[in-house]
Amino acid sequence: MPELPEVETVRSGLIPALQGRRVEQVVLNRPNLRFPFPEGMVERLAGHRVERIDRRAKYLLLRLTSGETLLVHLGMSGRFSIEAAAAMRQPGDFVYAAPANPKHDHVVFEIEGGVTIRYNDPRRFGFMLMFETGSEAGQPNLAGLGPEPNSNTFSGPALGAALAGKRTPVKSALLDQRVVAGLGNIYVCEALHRAGISPLREARNIPGVRAERLATAIRNVIEEAIAAGGSTLKDFAGADGALGYFQHRFNVYGREGAACPTSGCGGAITRIVQAGRSTFFCPSCQR
DNA sequence: AGGGGGACCTGTGCGC
DNA sequence: TGCGCACAGGTCCCCC
Numbered sequence: 112m113p114e115l116p117e118v119e120t121v122r123s124g125l126i127p128a129l130q131g132r133r134v135e136q137v138v139l140n141r142p143n144l145r146f147p148f149p150e151g152m153v154e155r156l157a158g159h160r161v162e163r164i165d166r167r168a169k170y171l172l173l174r175l176t177s178g179e180t181l182l183v184h185l186g187m188s189g190r191f192s193i194e195a196a197a198a199m200r201q202p203g204d205f206v207y208a209a210p211a212n213p214k215h216d217h218v219v220f221e222i223e224g225g226v227t228i229r230y231n232d233p234r235r236f237g238f239m240l241m242f243e244t245g246s247e248a249g250q251p252n253l254a255g256l257g258p259e260p261n262s263n264t265f266s267g268p269a270l271g272a273a274l275a276g277k278r279t280p281v282k283s284a285l286l287d288q289r290v291v292a293g294l295g296n297i298y299v300c301e302a303l304h305r306a307g308i309s310p311l312r313e314a315r316n317i318p319g320v321r322a323e324r325l326a327t328a329i330r331n332v333i334e335e336a337i338a339a340g341g342s343t344l345k346d347f348a349g350a351d352g353a354l355g356y357f358q359h360r361f362n363v364y365g366r367e368g369a370a371c372p373t374s375g376c377g378g379a380i381t382r383i384v385q386a387g388r389s390t391f392f393c394p395s396c397q398r
Numbered sequence: 399a400g401g402g403g404g405a406c407c408t409g410t411g412c413g414c
Numbered sequence: 415t416g417c418g419c420a421c422a423g424g425t426c427c428c429c430c
Contacts, residue, residue, distance in 0.1 A: 114423060145406070145425085169424080187424055188408080215408085234407045236424060279401060288425090295423055344423065364423095386402060389421080 113169060113185045115260070115293025116336035120355055121191055122166045125228070128193045129161045129173070133223040140217050144232060145186060148218075149241040155179060156220075167247075168256050168292035180244045182252065186236025196225025256292040260333045265291065267323030274314040274322065281317055281325075282310035283386045291329065297342060297364045300391045302328040304363045304373075309397045310383075310390045335360070363391040371396060 113121065137153045149155070155177065165172040173181040183189075190211065211231040218230040218239070230237075240252065247253045257273060258265040273290045274281065284290055285299045294302070303310050305328035308321060317325060336342060341355030344365075362372050363380050371378040371393035378395025 117423070184424080186407095187422070212409095232407095233409065234422090234424095236407070238425095277400085283401080286424090297423060342423080387404080388424095 113189070113341070114295035114298050115166075115169060115333055116298070116339075116357065117341035117355065118166055118169050118171060118185065118293075119337050120341040121185070122164050122171055124193070125164055125171075125191060128195070128226045128228060129222060130164060131160065131162070132226070133158065133160045134175075134220055135223055136221040138219040138221075140219070144189075144217060144235045145238040146240075148239060152239070152241060155241055156181065167253060168259070168288055169295070170252065174244055178244055179241050180247075182240040182242070182250070183230075184238050184252075186232060186234060186238070188234040189230065189232040189237035192229050192231065194227040194229075255289050257288060257290050259292055260294070260329045261337075265326060265330065267319075267326040270326045270329075271318060271322030274317050277314035279314055280310060280385055281308060281312050281314045282390050284314035285329075286386075286388075293333070294329065296388055297361070298329070298332055298336065300364045301332045301362055304392060304397060305332060307373075307396055307398065309394070310385060310392050312398075363393065366391060 134156045135158075137156045139148055139153060142148065156175070159179075160176040161173050162176055163174040165174065169184060171183040171185075173183070175181065192211065211229075212233065213231075215231045215233045215235075216229045217232055217235070220228040220230075222228060240250075242250055258269060270291065274284055277284050282299060282303065285294050285302070286296070288294075300310070302325065306321070306325040308317065308325055336355075336357040339355055339357035339360070342358040342361075343354045343356065344358060366380045367382040369380045371380060373393065373396045376393060376396040378393040380391055381394055383390050383392075
């Protein structure tokens with residue numbers, strides 16, 4: 112499901128249900144997702160409050176009053192849903208948009224105040240880890256991540272430096288979370304189209320002006336997608352059930368055969384496969 | 399060392 | 415209707 116904007120949308124949806132509240136109980140309906148659940152996970156969560164929810168790249172970081180962090184990655188199909196007790200609901204609340212198949216509700220969190228939060232993940236590519244808050248630098252999943260695209264450490268020169276010397280296609284390089292954090296297949300395709308850069312171009316061959324244009328395109332597409340609540344493909348919804356709508360603004364992703372939206376271009380969107388994944392682009396205006 | 403391909407899972411949609 | 419295949423928002427591991 113999720114790239115950076117979708118994870119950010121999930122984070123915003125979880126905050127009102129979780130932040131400042133105590134976890135009363137946690138039920139694991141199976142021993143693992145992609146990896147086994149952390150040792151003693153239920154005991155390490157129950158009874159503690161969630162002080163804050165952070166995001167780094169595509170990871171959610173739930174900061175607990177116990178001094179530990181619960182790290183959650185949603186993989187391809189992970190989602191959270193929130194159910195509030197009837198007494199807490201306001202008329203018009205959108206509590207449970209599209210019920211997922213309950214057989215994939217792998218983790219159920221009972222939260223203070225009558226809130227139930229379910230983690231549902233049919234493909235089980237997601238995972239959860241726990242570690243001491245503050246030890247992020249020693250966490251293999253977090254150490255080595257590139258800059259957040261909407262931070263001020265991300266820039267044309269920084270991106271140019273990260274791509275320098277790489278012979279791999281720029282499409283593949285941008286999927287490498289060490290180059291820039293949080294991009295996935297959709298937003299890489301969209302950013303390259305906005306920047307007018309071919310996904311086939313060697314990463315080392317994106318100097319100066321092109322790197323500047325690409326960095327700007329990445330930053331803009333990510334910020335616009337966050338503002339739109341992410342993209343809703345299949346049944347992705349924010350944790351509050353709201354549907355993102357950025358998918359209506361895709362220029363290329365999933366649009367094979369459509370006319371290129373670049374004004375005056377006249378090209379057609381083409382699909383190719385790179386490193387086993389679909390790439391959508393316009394061969395006319397992306398060079 | 400860097401890069402490509404396959405593996406990990408289940409679901410869905412399409413063509414025959 | 416039913417079957418089989420291709421494909422899906424992500425990473426991780428292995429091998430060249």
